Amino acid sequence: MTNTTPSYTYRAYKPNGQVNVLGVWFDDVTLRDMHQAILTYSRTKTSQNLFIVTANPEIVYYAFKTPTYRSLIKQADYIIPDGTGIVKAARLLGTPLQERVPGIEVMERCLQIADQEEKRVFLLGATDKVVDKAVRNIQHQYPNSVVAGHHGFAKVDDMDVVSEIRTFNPDFIFVGMGYPKQELWIQRNMHHFEHTCMMGVGGSIDVFSGEVKRAPRIWRKMNLEWLYRSLKDVKRISRLQSIPKFVWAVIKQKFQRK
Template structure:
């Protein structure tokens, strides 16, 4: 069990630099271990706080990384600062880059059929040495073991699960016992960016930790989801004051 952890509403975040997190994931793959990775932002933490079953799933992960500046701010409010934000998309891209160098095998699960296909095509084009062991869209019957059996047969080093939370974490948790190896990581909306359907915030916005605001400008319909951030930070302040 990871010891360098910061608890926030019962979720234990790894407190490491981006490079150290990547090194740990690479070690999981090198040693052919099985690992469940959650990239958690304030929205996920707030959802987990109100859904005990989902919270227990996130708590069962081998690694929970702080995907969202709100998590880093919360850790500072609670006087237990996390080193840096580890963005899920950055982690995905770095794993693809390393996979290209190491010729890892990946499987991409999730998204609409056309989105999944576009993402696969772009990955194949940008990372030609990477081996795409297989892919499947996110619209399938969970009771049908076909997809799980297909992934097992493909024997991937990494399975990117883009079903959106809480589905992706639930799927990984329920199916992980059937696998003997592989890095299973929930990547949510990253598949839309990989497919070229959603543009990521420019570097300028990311450096200012305003990627969330850029996404809101580009996708105004996200405003209800964005309300989780002020509620989350408000809760952190209440916890601090209560102490």
């Protein structure tokens, strides 16, 4: 990689502090805050990377039960509340967050910035067919950016994939391998890159490919996007088993504070 960006210190903008939900410290940010923070980072001359974690109740409960994963995501510059369950949990705990910040909408803001600033975007995730369609769709929608991708079935320590991405020299890397693998990939490999915004995006690459549709706006307004996705994909229903466990753990956290 030929990046020679000066190594100025960059500090993530955190205007409203953090909120603890089951040991995961969420940044109390809005979507607008994240847009401005990422734009500012993009324009800052620094060799530091920006690591963003988008966490829903399922991910938080996994982190709660898995200390190694919880320690890993603590290294992120931002942990944002991607799920209405997180917002409701924070309110129950008496430390409300301003709003839910969907990861796919943060990704959209990143793509807008990439288009505006003529940046390079790499997608790592999904199948060859799906990621190729996502690359074409994003390139068409954001023509001033440069987009490439690779399927998401590579091992975390596959240096051939890392070398391919390094050669592309991206400004943004979106990793859609599902948790915990996507965050582990970022944590293990981010030292190979400079001045790169990296974010785990779950199934968002499938959405940008057109293979999967987002919930209709009315479902999103009612904060039921998670239910819509589960009804559309029966494989996701089993994952809902963690929700009542998450709720019970939050209730116990509330009473332990008293």
